[in-house]
Amino acid sequence: MNVFRKYWKRMSVFRLPYEIKPPYSHIIQIGDPVLRDSAVNVNRDDIKEEKIQKLIKIMTSISINDNLFGLSAPQVGVPLRVFTLQITENHIKSAFTPEEIKKYDIHVLPLQVWINPEIRIIDYRTNVQAESCGSILSLKAHVKRYNKISLNGFDENNNAKSIEATDFIARVIQHEVDHLNGILFTDIMNSKSLCNVLWKEINELNASSRIVNLKCDPTSQRIILVAELEPVFRSATMQLDVIIKFRSAVSR
Numbered sequence: 001m002n003v004f005r006k007y008w009k010r011m012s013v014f015r016l017p018y019e020i021k022p023p024y025s026h027i028i029q030i031g032d033p034v035l036r037d038s039a040v041n042v043n044r045d046d047i048k049e050e051k052i053q054k055l056i057k058i059m060t061s062i063s064i065n066d067n068l069f070g071l072s073a074p075q076v077g078v079p080l081r082v083f084t085l086q087i088t089e090n091h092i093k094s095a096f097t098p099e100e101i102k103k104y105d106i107h108v109l110p111l112q113v114w115i116n117p118e119i120r121i122i123d124y125r126t127n128v129q130a131e132s133c134g135s136i137l138s139l140k141a142h143v144k145r146y147n148k149i150s151l152n153g154f155d156e157n158n159n160a161k162s163i164e165a166t167d168f169i170a171r172v173i174q175h176e177v178d179h180l181n182g183i184l185f186t187d188i189m190n191s192k193s194l195c196n197v198l199w200k201e202i203n204e205l206n207a208s209s210r211i212v213n214l215k216c217d218p219t220s221q222r223i224i225l226v227a228e229l230e231p232v233f234r235s236a237t238m239q240l241d242v243i244i245k246f247r248s249a250v251s252r
C-alpha cells in the first residue's frame, strides 16, 4: 500500500503543462471507448478545412514513422471515417516470405488516404491469415477475411477514387473499415489462435511477460509504446523515467 501511495505521489508531480486532445500523435489502445464508436462520415465541404487536414497529416505521419499497413482515425481518437493504407518496400523486405509475397499478391502500395470509404465484396470466398493491430499491442490472431473487394471513397483533396483489392491488401482494408464500425480483430478472430507475438522469446530469454513499455521520442515529442522484454520491477522505473523525459521535452 505504501509503495502505491509513494508511486502516485511521485506521479502527481509530473502533470503535463498542456491539455492533450485528439487527434493524438499516439495510437490509442483497446479499452478506449472511441475504438467502439461507429465513426461518422466527413462532410465533403470540410475535407480541405484545417481540422481535417491536420488529422490527415497526423495519421500519415504516424503511418510513415511506425511503418503501418493502415491506420484509422478512431485510432488517434477521432471518430471520423478516414483511414490510411500503404505497403512499403520495407514491409515487403521484412514482413513477408517470398512465398507469401507471391501467394497473397503483395506489392508496393504508396501511402494513401481514404475518406468516407465504402467497400463492396466481389469474391465471397474467404482466406485466413494472422492479424495484429496498433491498438492491441503485442497480440496477434487468425482472422477470416473476404478474398476480393472494391473500395470507393475520396482522397485528401476531395477527389473521388476507387480500387479493387485482393488477398492481403483486401485484408488490410477490411481491418481498417472494421475500425470505422467499432469492430476490432479480437471480435472476429479464431480465439484459440490468439497469441503474444513474443511468446517464444520470453521462453528463450527467461524474461518477464511484461513486454509492453512506454517510451518517448524526444525529437518528435511523441510517446511510443513498444514491445520489450524487461523484468517487471525495472519496467515501473523505466516508465517513470520516460514520463520525466517527456515532460522536459514538451516544455522546451
Ligand SMILES: [Zn+2]
Pocket: 132, 133, 134, 135, 175, 179
Ligand atoms: Zn487495427
